Amino acid sequence: MIAEFGYGIALVSFLVAVYSIFAAVYGATKKSASMVESARRAMLLTFPLISLAAGALIYLLVTNQFNVAFVYEVTSRSMPTYLKVTAWWGGQAGSLLFWSWLLAAFTSAVTLRKWDRDIEFLPWVIVVCSVTLVFFLGMVIFYENPFTRFWLVNGSVEPHMFAPLNATIFTPDDGNGLNPLLRHPGMVIHPPMLYLGFVSYVIPYAFAMAALITGRTDDRWIRLTRRWSLWAWLFLSFGLVLGGRWAYDVLGWGGYWGWDPVEIAAFMPWLTGTAFLHSVMIQEKRGMLKHWNMILVILTYALVIFGTFLTRSGVLSSVHAFANSPIGPLFMGFVSTTLVASIALVIYRWPTLRSETEMKSMLSREALFLLNNLLFMSILVVCFWGVIFPLISELFTGQKVTVGPPFYERATAPLFSALLFLSAVAPLSAWGHSTIQTLGRAIWKSAAAAAVVTITLFFTYTNKIGALIGFFLIALILFVTFQEFWRGTRARQQAQGENFLTALSRLMGRNRRRYGGYIIHISMALMAIGILGIELFQTSTQGALAKDETLTISGYTLQYKELASWEDRGEGVNYTRAVVDIFKDGEYIGELNPRIDYYFDSQQNMTIPGNRSTLKDDLYVLLVDWQPVSAVGATFKVYVNPLVNWLWIGSLVFLVGIVFAAWPDRDPAEEPARRSVTQRANQTSAADD
Amino acid sequence: MQRNKFILGGLLILAAVVYLIVSSTQASAEYFMTVDEIKAEGSSAVGKSLRLSGAVMGDTIQYDAQTLTLQFDVAHVSGDNDEIEAQGGLAEVLFQAVNDPSRQRITVVYNGPKPDLLRGEAQAIMTGHIGDDGIFYAEELLLKCPTRYEEAVPEQSASNN
Numbered sequence: 001m002i003a004e005f006g007y008g009i010a011l012v013s014f015l016v017a018v019y020s021i022f023a024a025v026y027g028a029t030k031k032s033a034s035m036v037e038s039a040r041r042a043m044l045l046t047f048p049l050i051s052l053a054a055g056a057l058i059y060l061l062v063t064n065q066f067n068v069a070f071v072y073e074v075t076s077r078s079m080p081t082y083l084k085v086t087a088w089w090g091g092q093a094g095s096l097l098f099w100s101w102l103l104a105a106f107t108s109a110v111t112l113r114k115w116d117r118d119i120e121f122l123p124w125v126i127v128v129c130s131v132t133l134v135f136f137l138g139m140v141i142f143y144e145n146p147f148t149r150f151w152l153v154n155g156s157v158e159p160h161m162f163a164p165l166n167a168t169i170f171t172p173d174d175g176n177g178l179n180p181l182l183r184h185p186g187m188v189i190h191p192p193m194l195y196l197g198f199v200s201y202v203i204p205y206a207f208a209m210a211a212l213i214t215g216r217t218d219d220r221w222i223r224l225t226r227r228w229s230l231w232a233w234l235f236l237s238f239g240l241v242l243g244g245r246w247a248y249d250v251l252g253w254g255g256y257w258g259w260d261p262v263e264i265a266a267f268m269p270w271l272t273g274t275a276f277l278h279s280v281m282i283q284e285k286r287g288m289l290k291h292w293n294m295i296l297v298i299l300t301y302a303l304v305i306f307g308t309f310l311t312r313s314g315v316l317s318s319v320h321a322f323a324n325s326p327i328g329p330l331f332m333g334f335v336s337t338t339l340v341a342s343i344a345l346v347i348y349r350w351p352t353l354r355s356e357t358e359m360k361s362m363l364s365r366e367a368l369f370l371l372n373n374l375l376f377m378s379i380l381v382v383c384f385w386g387v388i389f390p391l392i393s394e395l396f397t398g399q400k401v402t403v404g405p406p407f408y409e410r411a412t413a414p415l416f417s418a419l420l421f422l423s424a425v426a427p428l429s430a431w432g433h434s435t436i437q438t439l440g441r442a443i444w445k446s447a448a449a450a451a452v453v454t455i456t457l458f459f460t461y462t463n464k465i466g467a468l469i470g471f472f473l474i475a476l477i478l479f480v481t482f483q484e485f486w487r488g489t490r491a492r493q494q495a496q497g498e499n500f501l502t503a504l505s506r507l508m509g510r511n512r513r514r515y516g517g518y519i520i521h522i523s524m525a526l527m528a529i530g531i532l533g534i535e536l537f538q539t540s541t542q543g544a545l546a547k548d549e550t551l552t553i554s555g556y557t558l559q560y561k562e563l564a565s566w567e568d569r570g571e572g573v574n575y576t577r578a579v580v581d582i583f584k585d586g587e588y589i590g591e592l593n594p595r596i597d598y599y600f601d602s603q604q605n606m607t608i609p610g611n612r613s614t615l616k617d618d619l620y621v622l623l624v625d626w627q628p629v630s631a632v633g634a635t636f637k638v639y640v641n642p643l644v645n646w647l648w649i650g651s652l653v654f655l656v657g658i659v660f661a662a663w664p665d666r667d668p669a670e671e672p673a674r675r676s677v678t679q680r681a682n683q684t685s686a687a688d689d
Numbered sequence: 690m691q692r693n694k695f696i697l698g699g700l701l702i703l704a705a706v707v708y709l710i711v712s713s714t715q716a717s718a719e720y721f722m723t724v725d726e727i728k729a730e731g732s733s734a735v736g737k738s739l740r741l742s743g744a745v746m747g748d749t750i751q752y753d754a755q756t757l758t759l760q761f762d763v764a765h766v767s768g769d770n771d772e773i774e775a776q777g778g779l780a781e782v783l784f785q786a787v788n789d790p791s792r793q794r795i796t797v798v799y800n801g802p803k804p805d806l807l808r809g810e811a812q813a814i815m816t817g818h819i820g821d822d823g824i825f826y827a828e829e830l831l832l833k834c835p836t837r838y839e840e841a842v843p844e845q846s847a848s849n850n
Contacts, residue, residue, distance in 0.1 A: 181805075359695065362694060362695070362698065367695075371698075371702075374699070374702050375702075378702070378706040378709075381706060381710070382706070382709070382710060382713075385710055385714075389714065390721065399720060399721070400720070400721030400768060401718045401719065401720050401721065402718070402719050402720075402721055402740050403713070403714055403717050403718055403719065404717055404719055404740075404816055404829070406713075406716070406717040407713045407714060407716070407717040407718075408713075410709070410712075410713040410716060410717065411709045411710055411713035414705075414709060415706075415709070542757050542801075544754055544755045603808075604805055604806065605805040606805060607802065607805060622802055624754065624757060624802040624803065625752065625754035625803065626754075627754075633754075635754040635755070635757065637757065637801070637802050
């Protein structure tokens with residue numbers, strides 16, 4: 001009953017979304033405001049409708065309706081209720097419905113804004129969003145229906161939406177349950193974060209297409225969607241970080257990122273999104289790179305759809321597998337159709353997208369931004385090449401050849417280093433024109449300080465050349481950025497006679513995007529410290545220990561004390577937990593409890609590390625095996641991951657920076673009234689954001 | 690003049706990226722091979738960087754917790770996806786591979802913690818190389834258990850009401 005209701009509502013929302021496409025196109029071409037309004041209302045209706053369908057699905061999940069195939073696949077009786085709710089996005093069919101729901105919510109939010117002089121965009125924004133929504137709802141209704149139930153037909157069980165002839169409904173006793181690896185708080189919020197990021201990018205894309213269709217190709221669409229792109233970027237970045245944290249906490253290999261095709265699929269839209277974030281500033285300030293921004297937003301949209309498909313199709317280790325799913329070709333068809341149509345629009349409007357000024361100086365801010373964009377695109381090309389290389393090599397040589405993490409590390413390391421260098425230099429260059437001399441004057445103090453740090457590290461910490469280059473770049477960014485804060489604040493203090501803190505907060509408040517951006521640069525430098533630490537200095541050891549025996553690694557001594565194993569029938573888990581005492585330089589500093597959890601429903605182990613985290617390093621201990629009978633021996637794998645905590649600290653700083661930049665303030669249109677004050681405060685800094 | 694400088698700069702970046710991609714690809718390419726292909730190639734496969742996929746034989750899994758040495762046999766499964774689909778999907782193909790005594794097998798040795806997903810009829814995807822002894826020494830071990838995801842229809846032994 002509930003299943004039919006959910007399916008019926010999903011079908012109705014599909015039809016409503018289809019209607020809104022036609023009404024919007026008709027309204028826009030016939031200049032009928034009432035038709036556009038009708039389309040807008042239809043669009044607004046999809047959100048409550050999909051919410052109802054989603055509510056039905058959640059009801060089925062929470063009440064253990066295992067006759068519904070999706071419920072059977074992703075839940076089991078032993079799962080707590082909150083996990084049953086989050087199982088909504090734990091499988092493909094549900095996550096497609098989740099995607100549709102988010103898209104309907106965002107589109108509703110955007111169509112509810114005051115349109116005033118931008119009303120001509122409205123029908124086309126509705127068209128683009130509705131087409132996307134129709135595609136996803138179509139997947140849900142025709143191919144990946146989460147409401148399908150099991151039927152007993154002539155003695156065999158078959159999944160169908162509606163009762164076949166002479167069939168009775170079939171209800172299994174218990175469900176398969178969510179993969180234990182996914183029963184982690186990080187995994188509960190990681191997919192929705194990624195999805196929020198993915199879906200938010202539909203909105204800037206929709207406005208870009210509206211601008212192309214209506215021919216209003218000035219930077220209005222960029223200004224209208226600036227916040228959307230920032231929030232999209234926030235969610236996407238946060239989703240990626242959470243995924244890394246989850247891997248570190250749960251996967252038990254002492255790492256956080258494995259260059260898996262699925263990870264790369266989520267990383268690629270981030271790359272184009274980040275490039276877009278930078279290059280729109282050039283269009284706003286200098287009226288340049290208009291074609292390029294269009295192409296970036298189109299690529300981001302295409303990669304978002306592609307990424308949604310890859311991350312949730314159950315494909316975990318091979319790109320080849322994506323032909324497995326019946327929806328694969330449909331996704332590829334949708335991505336290529338929208339890509340071709342969008343590029344065709346860009347070509348059609350090509351002449352109106354010409355730059356208003358010419359790029360003159362190789363060291364000007366805009367040239368450095370362009371270089372930043374090229375570097376992001378280069379990393380994208382490397383990633384894309386890595387993902388499709390097996391297909392290419394098979395096509396041309398007949399032999400499947402694949403590339404693993406070493407490929408990505410080798411090929412992207414110089415590109416990431418160049419990006420770090422740029423984020424130190426670019427804030428110091430001026431729009432329009434800069435020379436080696438002006439840049440040199442602005443940077444030499446920071447460079448000297450960074451060199452001192454690097455030399456100190458050479459004598460005290462490491463003599464690895466790659467690490468030293470990395471630390472130099474990180475120190476350079478930090479010094480340059482702090483100097484920028486300092487200089488802006490000092491100038492404001494002198495101009496306005498404010499005290500330091502007032503000057504600093506007003507300076508930042510008046511230039512949210514600029515100073516938010518600087519905070520983000522700092523966070524990137526901090527994250528780079530963590531990445532350098534774990535990539536270049538990770539050490540590991542392993543050993544089987546009897547009671548009170550010890551194992552030593554990098555100044556730490558581990559002593560195995562005891563082990564307990566118990567069953568929790570209610571949760572359906574058997575826990576095995578070891579107690580290990582930790583000593584540093586002979587002094588007791590605490591105990592760690594690495595665990596192995598065995599899940600009965602899926603007959604699977606989950607290895608939970610014991611982790612002691614400090615700013616200097618993480619001691620990461622895995623319980624690998626134990627001798628059940630005598631309970632005297634246990635085997636451990638131990639990693640020391642230097643500096644990795646900075647990766648998580650950097651992520652938090654990053655959040656602060658982007659929320660600061662994206663936080664709603666006065667409408668930018670009102671800003672010119674304040675211009676003179678701001679400009680005065682900025683006079684001595686090299687450029688005006 | 691200005692224009693040429695920018696074009697030159699762009700070309701330099703392009704060249705650098707192409708160089709990075711080509712050299713990194715060459716340095717880290719892994720050849721996808723099936724058990725049958727490795728057996729057919731014999732000694733010429735020794736030492737090459739390989740990526741091997743096979744069905745895990747459950748009763749051959751041995752784990753020495755003292756040295757963290759894991760050893761198991763994998764049976765041949767096709768590397769071609771269309772073929773796997775034609776034979777009834779990955780779960781079915783793995784089941785058949787494990788239960789077919791005429792399939793070629795290869796012994797795998799891996800050093801490290803025993804992966805949580807390792808069990809009979811799992812698909813193991815390993816990177817590593819073949820030793821002179823014909824054993825596959827895996828440096829990386831990925832496992833897929835397709836049953837849980839794809840076997841949408843439950844066993845009929847459950848009650849029906």
